[in-house]
Amino acid sequence: MAHLQLDRVSKTFANGFRVLDDISIDVAPGEFLTLLGPSGCGKTTLLKAIAGFHAISSGALRINGEDVTRVEPERRDTAMCFQSYALFPHMTVSENILFGPRQNRVSKADCADRLATALRQVDLGAHAEKLPSALSGGQQQRVALARAMAMRPGIILFDEPLSNLDAKLREQVRFEIRALQAELGFTAIYVTHDQAEALAMSDRIVVMNKGRIEQIGTPEDIYDRPASRFVADFIGAANILKAEVQEDLGSGLWRMRTDVAAFEIRTDKKLSRGSYYICWRPEDAEVQEAASANNSFLAKVTAQAFQGNLTDVILTPTGSTGTCRIQVRRPLPLGTQVAITIPPERFSVLEAVQ
């Protein structure tokens, strides 16, 4: 288990492109931290900077309190776990797992012990002498994990490790990685652009956008209390509206006007005059036949997609040109008018409208 601190880390490439901009994160020992963001936001660059494969332009990296900013990759307490195709194809499972420890001149007896432990941990004892090409995608992924674990690092850095696997296997391996991490206690830094994976696996998520941190929080924080339009939109589905502050009703309740309706909105933010972006999630809507007095608006069902357990419904609110999206248990007939109510505590207030 290792404590990792990133202190105002920035990186500018030779062509002047600033790929990481003032990143500070304190990762607790044994924490599972995910870097999440769209393609090109700098996740992999940050992971490689932690591993030592990229030098940073400014800031500091510390592992267990020791400044490792200029320490070589092999002398940092880290190991990388890539997508499964990063295995050496001409080496057996055992040789792949032992590659790192042998490079590090670990003794023969210790290598044997590490190999046996790693094979047991990922349940691949029966496949030790096979080549990677003789294994399924999920098994290859487990070899990649075993290879990282055989280094006995305090921190394992995962670079989109499941992106080669099909959806069902991805879910299974997610659980396996998380269970091993809990058992062995290594600190995990996990890069993905898959929000479902991030929500399912992480203790905390760092949402990145254009080299900067948009928000750091638990999966619940990020989903229920997104800090910005970017986060609300990137994670899950969100209905985002512009809302003008009308009245402070006290105890964190505010009346705000949107082009759909006036809403009472509960927030622990202190709002000033002007307009903010606000959002609510599709599953936050209560659907009735007639509008109740507060926080309701009428809307017509214009499209829907049946998902099995739930149905996604697109609505056009009366008097508005925009649409919103809700989730209901059973499909609603197209063209039906319904009343939608959003409870005050289900709104999130995002940034001010500039």
Ligand SMILES: Nc1ncnc2c1ncn2[C@@H]1O[C@H](COP(=O)(O)OP(=O)(O)OP(=O)(O)O)[C@@H](O)[C@H]1O
């Ligand atoms: N050596 C380099 N010189 C200049 N720009 C680079 C260099 N390496 C990467 N970049 C740019 O830096 C940005 C971030 O790349 P990075 O691989 O960290 O993104 P990412 O968030 O991991 O994306 P993805 O999910 O697509 O892997 C990209 O726009 C990329 O084109």
